[in-house]
Amino acid sequence: MSNIPTELKYATSHEWVSVAKDGIVTVGITEHAQDLLGDMVFVELPDVDDSISTGDDVAVAESVKAASDIYAPVSGTVVEINEALEDAPELVNSDAFGEGWLFKVKLDDASELENLLDADGYASSIED
């Protein structure tokens, strides 16, 4: 069973969202998702100041195996992207919930977080 931190929120499409701090959340993909994709070779991120809406394909994780769309789990404005992934996409594999984060979003509506899954909900969503 993959590691699923209880303090995070999750989308069924395998993105994680951190607790909001000053209305800003961090977004990444889960340990389970990186395991399915295999070694990451490129990560295409949105641009800072992009306005994104829940469900938009906003990033691409390209692994040795496949290119996979990453969907916005929340709506808002991108305020920061993880530039380290440009040279070290493998951070998504080695530390999916930490240094492998993708981008930060200033939320349009903090209540949107309530629509996301908690750790237990995500765990059951990925069971076979």
Added chain:
Amino acid sequence: MTNKTVLHAKHLASGAKMVDFYGWEMPINYGSQIEEHNVVRQNAGMFDVSHMTIVDIQGIDAKDFLRYLVINDVAKLTVAGKALYTGMLNEEGGVIDDLIIYFFSDTNYRLVVNSATREKDLAWMNKQASGFDLTIIERPEFGMIAVQGPQAKAKVAELLTPEQIVAVEGMKPFFGVQVGDLFIATTGYTGEDGYEIIVPDNTAEDFWQKLLDVGVAPCGLGARDTLRLEAGMNLYGLDMDETVSPLAANMAWTISWEPTARNFIGRDVLTTQKAAGTQPKLVGLVLTEKGVLRSHQVVITEFGQGEITSGSFSPTLGHSVALARVPRSVKVGDIVEVEMRKKLVKVTVTKPSFVRNGKKVF
């Protein structure tokens, strides 16, 4: 029904992630495909290829049969142990399989064919053997381990008997020799130095463990695929199949046209195709920007469309490469376009070979 190789338990013990490969439960990686790829380019790695099918052809007509069955000419093989890469065609000139043939004598040959095509290969060989005096013997009682990389031979040497060391000393590429209970061949599917070793089932696990103990890293099918792609080696089912002519799959070099008196299956079709000059060809594509070329993406050229047959990220080069079947008029050095995720990207056409012995070759 899932088949397991004799080394299955060893893979699990090394933490392998197992996948189904045409009915065989095989390791895709043992953690990181890219690390496994790099260890083969830089040091020594090993692959369980026990799922591949070994077939011995023995009898008074063995030579005549193989001269008819495959597009290369086994009459070129005169030194015991010499091997030949070639293709076996259907009557329409399509590739039933690619294979390696080892020559022991005019009445004794060993074939290694793909596992995914095992049943149809054996059925085809048996059908074509009618009228020839020979036996076709499958050898499932062996495991096969490919040890590849610049340090592969030195590491294997630590495990060989003095007799085996003498037998493989200075052995040229594409040779095989049976010494003691090992059949050791200087063949491979990575573009690196190394051996493919056929070992009896009952000692395979022990041999694998000894290789681990001398520092040979276990590598999965994922790394095997990126290594063979960088080396520009075809994968059956992707780069060619029964609908594809060897002329369109970079296999023309495996056809022996001389002597013209030799009749082989598919010869008439190939002769017509060659004269017409209209078969597409297999080339390399290089993308130095971000993104990864993938199988089945469409290639757009001024001479018409083509298709990527195999594409991936090249860990050695740090960007994507692919094999693609394109119109014959496309030239090395041309810039063509690939339709990738709804946009067109420019790629450079190269010869279908990217890395040999750890070095870029285009």
